[in-house]
Amino acid sequence: MMALSDIVGLSGMAFALAVLIVPLVAARVTGRAVLLYIVVCMLLALSPFDGLSVAGYLRGFFGDLSVASLLLLVLALRRQVSGAEAEGRMGLLALIALAALAFYPFALGIGLFDPYRLGFGHFGFLAALLLVALLAWMRQQVLIALYIALAVLAWAIGWGESNNLWDYLLDPWVAFYALGALLKRSVRLLRGAPVSAR
Amino acid sequence: MFDRRVLFGIILIAFAAAFYKAANVPAVAAFQYRPAVVANVAAARFDSRFASSRFQTQVHAASLIELKDRSLRGFWFSGSREGAADVTINSALFDPVTGEWGAEQSIASRDSTQQGLHRYIGKVGNPVPMRAADGRLWLFYVTVSLGGWAGSSITAITSTDEGVTWSEPRRLISSPFMNISTLVKAAPFLYADGTIGLPVYHEFISKFAEILRLDQSGKVIDKQRLAAGGQGTLQPVVLVRSAQQALVLTRYSGNESPHRAKMMTTVDGGAHWSAAVQSPLSNPDAALAALVLADGRLLAVLNDQQSGRDNLALMLSADGGVSWRRVAVLENETATSVQDEAACLSRVAALVKQSDARAGVSAVSLERYVDSAKAKVRAGDACSFEFSYPYLMQASGGDFHLLYTWNRVFIKHLSFNQAWLEQQETQP
Numbered sequence: 001m002m003a004l005s006d007i008v009g010l011s012g013m014a015f016a017l018a019v020l021i022v023p024l025v026a027a028r029v030t031g032r033a034v035l036l037y038i039v040v041c042m043l044l045a046l047s048p049f050d051g052l053s054v055a056g057y058l059r060g061f062f063g064d065l066s067v068a069s070l071l072l073l074v075l076a077l078r079r080q081v082s083g084a085e086a087e088g089r090m091g092l093l094a095l096i097a098l099a100a101l102a103f104y105p106f107a108l109g110i111g112l113f114d115p116y117r118l119g120f121g122h123f124g125f126l127a128a129l130l131l132v133a134l135l136a137w138m139r140q141q142v143l144i145a146l147y148i149a150l151a152v153l154a155w156a157i158g159w160g161e162s163n164n165l166w167d168y169l170l171d172p173w174v175a176f177y178a179l180g181a182l183l184k185r186s187v188r189l190l191r192g193a194p195v196s197a198r
Numbered sequence: 199m200f201d202r203r204v205l206f207g208i209i210l211i212a213f214a215a216a217f218y219k220a221a222n223v224p225a226v227a228a229f230q231y232r233p234a235v236v237a238n239v240a241a242a243r244f245d246s247r248f249a250s251s252r253f254q255t256q257v258h259a260a261s262l263i264e265l266k267d268r269s270l271r272g273f274w275f276s277g278s279r280e281g282a283a284d285v286t287i288n289s290a291l292f293d294p295v296t297g298e299w300g301a302e303q304s305i306a307s308r309d310s311t312q313q314g315l316h317r318y319i320g321k322v323g324n325p326v327p328m329r330a331a332d333g334r335l336w337l338f339y340v341t342v343s344l345g346g347w348a349g350s351s352i353t354a355i356t357s358t359d360e361g362v363t364w365s366e367p368r369r370l371i372s373s374p375f376m377n378i379s380t381l382v383k384a385a386p387f388l389y390a391d392g393t394i395g396l397p398v399y400h401e402f403i404s405k406f407a408e409i410l411r412l413d414q415s416g417k418v419i420d421k422q423r424l425a426a427g428g429q430g431t432l433q434p435v436v437l438v439r440s441a442q443q444a445l446v447l448t449r450y451s452g453n454e455s456p457h458r459a460k461m462m463t464t465v466d467g468g469a470h471w472s473a474a475v476q477s478p479l480s481n482p483d484a485a486l487a488a489l490v491l492a493d494g495r496l497l498a499v500l501n502d503q504q505s506g507r508d509n510l511a512l513m514l515s516a517d518g519g520v521s522w523r524r525v526a527v528l529e530n531e532t533a534t535s536v537q538d539e540a541a542c543l544s545r546v547a548a549l550v551k552q553s554d555a556r557a558g559v560s561a562v563s564l565e566r567y568v569d570s571a572k573a574k575v576r577a578g579d580a581c582s583f584e585f586s587y588p589y590l591m592q593a594s595g596g597d598f599h600l601l602y603t604w605n606r607v608f609i610k611h612l613s614f615n616q617a618w619l620e621q622q623e624t625q626p
Contacts, residue, residue, distance in 0.1 A: 003368070006316040051309075052318060060318025060343035063376035107374050109404025109427025116374055120420050121220035130213050137205060145205055149212040156215035162371035163417045165216075172375050 005161040009064040014045035014055040016065060019073045023080055034081045064160055066171040067151040068096050068178075071143070088143040090185070093178040095144055100175035103166065119155075119165035126152070126165075223419055227389040228441040228467035234492040237596025242618035248554045249290060249299045249601060250609040252276060253570045257288075260601035260609045261385070261589045263327040263335070265360045268594065269293050272601055273325035273337065274609050276302070280323070281346070283308055287325045287339055289361060292611070294597070299611070305364055311341055311353060314367040318343050322353075326382045327361075331392035331414060335361055338370075338382045338396065348402040349378045354416050370396075372410050372418050378402055380410070383433040383485055385591070390441065393419065395468065397434040397446070403427075407434035407448045409468065424448070424462055425474040431460045433485050437496060437519075442467045445519050447498070448474070451483040457504050459486060461519055478522055479513065482506055487590035487600070497619075498522070499588040499600055508532050510585040510602065514623065525622040528600075528612060531583040542581035546571050546605075549583075553610055570607045585610075 018041035022029075026037050045055045065073075072093075075086045107116040118125040129148055136144035151168040154160065160168065249272050250257050260274040270292040277285030290302035312319040324340040335357040340350040352372065355364040372380045379402030386396045394412040399405070404427030411420040425431040430452025437445045446462045454476075461477040464470060479486070479500060484507050486500035495516045502511035502524060510529040513522045531549075536542045550567040551558030557567050575581060588602040597615050604610040 002316060010316060052312060052316075056312075056316050057318045059316070060312075060320075104375065108402070109400065109406055112423055112426045114421065114423045117421055120418075121223040123217070123220055126213065126216050126220055130209075133209050133213075137202070137209060140202075142202075142205060145209060149205070149209045152216045153208070153212035156212065156219050160371075161369055162377070163419065164371060164374075166374050167371060167377075170374065 004159055005064075008159045009059055009161065010046060010053065010055045011042070012065045012070055013058045013062070014042040014053075016069065016073055017045050017055065017058065018042045019077050029080075030083065031081060034077070038077065062173065063171065064162075064167075066174060067154050067168050068092075068147060069171055069174040071147055071150065072174060072177070075143075086143060088141050090181075091141055092143045092147055093181050095147075096170065096174055096178040097182045100170055100179065103170065104172075104175065107166070116164060116166055119167070119169075120163065121165075224391055224393055224413060226467070226469050227391040227393060229395075229438045229444060230388040230390045230392075231438055231441045234490065234592050235594060235596040236492040237616045239596070239615055239617055242615065242621045243597075244612070244614040244618045245297060246553050246555075246610070246612050247297070247299065248557060248604070248608045249292065249611040250274065250276065250288070251290065251299065251301050252288075253566050255570075256280060256574070256606050257609050258603045258606060259324045259383075259587055260603065261326050262591050262599055262601050263329065264591070264593050265291075265335075266333075267360075270593070270599060271327065271335075271361045272299070272609065272611070273305075273327055274601075274603075275323045275325065275339075276304075280606075281321050281342075283321060285321055285323065287322055287337070289325075292599075294593070294595075294613075305361070306337075306339060306355060306367070311367050315341075315353065315369060320344065323347070323350075324382055326385065328386045328394065328396075330356075330394070331388065334358055336416070337361075337364065338386070340381050341369075344376075345378075347381065349376075350381045350401075351377045352380055352382055352396075352398065352410075356416075368416065370410065370412070370416065370418050372398065372408075372421060373400065375402075380408070381433075383587075384435040384487070385589075387436050387438050389468075395436065397436045399432045399434060399448075400427075401432065405430050405432055405451060407431040407446065409434070409436065422468070422471070424471055425460065428452075429460070429474055430454075431474055435486060435488050437488055437490050439490055439494060439518070444468060445496070446471070447477060447479070447486060447488055447519070449483065449485055450481045457481050457483065459500070463518075477519060480504055485587045487588040489590050489592055491592075496522075497590065497598075499528070499590050499602070501586065502527075503532065506532065506582075507586040508534075508583040510588065512622070525619070525625075529583075529585040531585075534581065534583065536581040537579075539576065542576060543568055543572065545581065546575055553604065553608075567608075571605050574606045 018038045022037045133148040155165040155168045257276045262272045276288045286304040287306040288302040289305045291300045326338045328336040341353045352370040353367045384397045396410040399407045406427045407424040409422045431448040433449040434446045448460045458476045459479040459481040460474045462471045482505045484501045488498035498513045501507045503509045508531040512526040515522045586603045600612040
């Protein structure tokens with residue numbers, strides 16, 4: 001009997017693999033057909049091969065994904081299915097990048113204060129997050145509000161291995177991606193190239 | 199895309215659940231302090247033997263725990279070399295009545311851990327046992343999926359039958375960034391409310407000692423950094439001296455000279471810790487072991503030298519770690535400068551006989567020991583010895599037990615009592 005965190009972790013990794021691979025192998029497929037490819041890909045990734053599935057190997061190397069990663073993957077999938085671009089995606093990426101910059105250096109050893117500690121149920125931290133979520137909700141920044149709410153809910157339920165809220169808010173991959181996306185956009189802005197308002 | 203009211207509902211539910219969870223996190227607690235036993239045996243006793251029973255293997259990272267029937271269970275890792283895929287966590291039983299160790303058995307491997315965790319595991323190491331408040335035996339050990347030991351995370355298994363069978367493994371998530379780089383070495387301790395304090399350390403990019411607090415189901419509920427990154431504090435040993443006071447000694451792997459262990463103290467049950475300062479104890483970037491005696495003095499075992507690990511000494515402090523004096527030298531091969539192979543192996547044979555009376559009994563048996571030790575001792579055509587990674591414990595009857603790595607090929611076990619210790623103290 002697999003623990004819930006293993007089910008969630010393995011499916012999350014399989015989903016990530018599928019979302020990243022399907023546009024490469026089935027680039028011109030759109031609409032509901034994409035979902036079929038995703039399901040097939042996930043099933044393959046979850047099938048045991050020599051004792052461990054591909055998802056299991058990837059999990060060992062990359063760790064389990066945060067809600068931030070999963071949300072962005074869902075948006076990427078939505079884009080391939082319906083062509084719709086999510087509004088506020090850049091704002092979400094900016095928030096993730098900012099959080100990562102403020103968090104990782106100190107959590108990994110700079111100084112004595114460890115921000116990771118706040119994620120074990122610090123009231124002030126939760127209150128601050130609630131404030132940001134409500135502000136985002138009021139300003140119609142749906143993605144940011146949804147991201148925070150889902151991460152907090154996932155932590156409260158405890159669907160992952162981690163008992164720390166930060167592991168639901170961030171992971172190194174989404175942090176790298178967000179920083180990269182922001183850097184790319186900044187470079188384009190500096191060059192005066194047209195940049196979408198999203 | 200999303201109905202605003204639905205979103206508001208999600209926000210409310212999420213935060214209601216979150217605040218409820220936060221309200222149920224155990225509050226800060228003092229230490230659980232149980233003074234050690236004072237034994238009244240007049241005759242000094244000191245015994246030595248090898249604990250591990252396999253030949254032609256490499257062993258390291260031993261630890262020990264007393265079982266309910268007063269026997270001892272030792273743990274270490276064993277394999278073709280440290281970090282190899284074939285390394286397993288082994289365990290053996292010691293009967294204090296007969297003074298003998300049973301055969302060792304593998305209790306966890308890379309494969310068993312991988313199956314149980316449903317994720318790729320590259321190697322295992324560093325087992326550390328603990329007796330939980332509910333009587334179960336826990337074993338924490340280190341697993342690596344990617345990279346070297348800096349990529350480690352801690353896994354735990356439990357036993358309800360004193361270590362004969364073990365549960366499925368489960369990981370402790372204690373660090374962001376792929377949960378890498380938390381390792382264990384020294385024994386955990388208990389807080390007054392039954393929660394567990396696990397001394398750990400971080401080695402990726404930056405080195406620093408930490409304490410993890412776990413609830414009784416093994417979930418990580420808090421984490422404290424004992425020193426800022428960059429100060430080279432590794433492998434903390436937590437010495438609980440009262441409900442409010444404790445001292446931490448750490449291995450030092452920085453560049454300051456002279457190389458000394460670092461120490462930090464707390465006077466409020468671990469809520470706050472002092473800044474890390476140099477202790478008077480020498481530390482050649484090696485693990486040390488220590489415990490608190492019944493009378494409050496501190497006993498430590500370490501490599502009492504600036505570099506190398508060929509000297510192992512017993513140290514005593516009567517002033518809470520401010521000053522220490524050496525009361526016994528347990529191993530000392532620092533002065534041994536032998537180049538000739540025959541002379542070197544002859545020295546090894548002598549040390550084997552000294553370490554374990556039974557090992558030296560038959561010529562065949564002695565040769566097996568020397569042959570096992572040869573690869574490590576004669577590496578690079580030198581004759582170099584290593585006595586490292588000590589683990590010190592006091593049993594409920596008052597006897598002390600020390601396990602350490604003997605040249606990476608055997609785990610050596612020294613046992614002595616209070617009377618022997620007192621005898622050492624009075625000698626010049």
